[in-house]
């Protein structure tokens with residue numbers, strides 16, 4: 001009985017298996033979603049600090065992060081407003097590299113990512129470790145545009161894109177989950193696109 005099924009669905013366009021439920025392929029576009037005015041941050045004045053529940057609070061300048069081992073993400077990104085973008089390429093460093101230096105203490109279970117603008121988003125520590133999260137300054141081999149978070153943004157591509165804080169300035173390790181900007185406004189604390197964790201309670 002395999003043939004009737006195939007015949008029935010044959011004329012429909014195949015759904016791309018990379019597309020999580022409820023999402024559409026935005027193609028070559030890359031929508032800009034920003035809740036605050038876009039800040040103009042010169043790379044020379046930008047820095048990132050990892051602090052909170054760590055043995056060694058550490059700050060890196062633009063030059064400092066460029067001396068760390070580079071790491072690239074190639075793959076898809078998914079916004080809760082239902083667009084997904086396939087085959088993106090971002091370059092920066094793995095969050096693992098920053099955490100190796102700062103050394104989270106045993107009671108660190110979550111992080112709060114903070115932007116220069118004050119935007120915050122919360123994540124389980126497990127969602128930014130093990131090669132799953134980056135801070136990035138290049139998109140497609142070119143400097144990250146400021147409207148997309150340049151000079152440096154966070155990138156957590158396996159979660160909805162609001163977890164990828166633009167203009168990242170701080171990653172704070174905490175013991176308990178502390179809802180960030182969108183999370184306090186009804187969005188999900190974790191935000192897994194494959195489970196459609198869009199809103200609190202999903």
Ligand SMILES: Nc1nc2c(c(=O)[nH]1)N[C@H]1C(S)=C(S)[C@@H](COP(=O)(O)O)O[C@H]1N2
Pocket residue numbers: 030031032033034035036079080115117119147148149161162163164165166167
């Ligand atoms: N600082 C900051 N980071 C942010 C946001 C924001 O408003 N401010 N919006 C988030 C949301 S909702 C999404 S979908 C993505 C959008 O990134 P993009 O504008 O590069 O597509 O950034 C996330 N990071």
Ligand SMILES: [Mo]
Pocket residue numbers: 033079080081161162
């Ligand atoms: Mo978003």
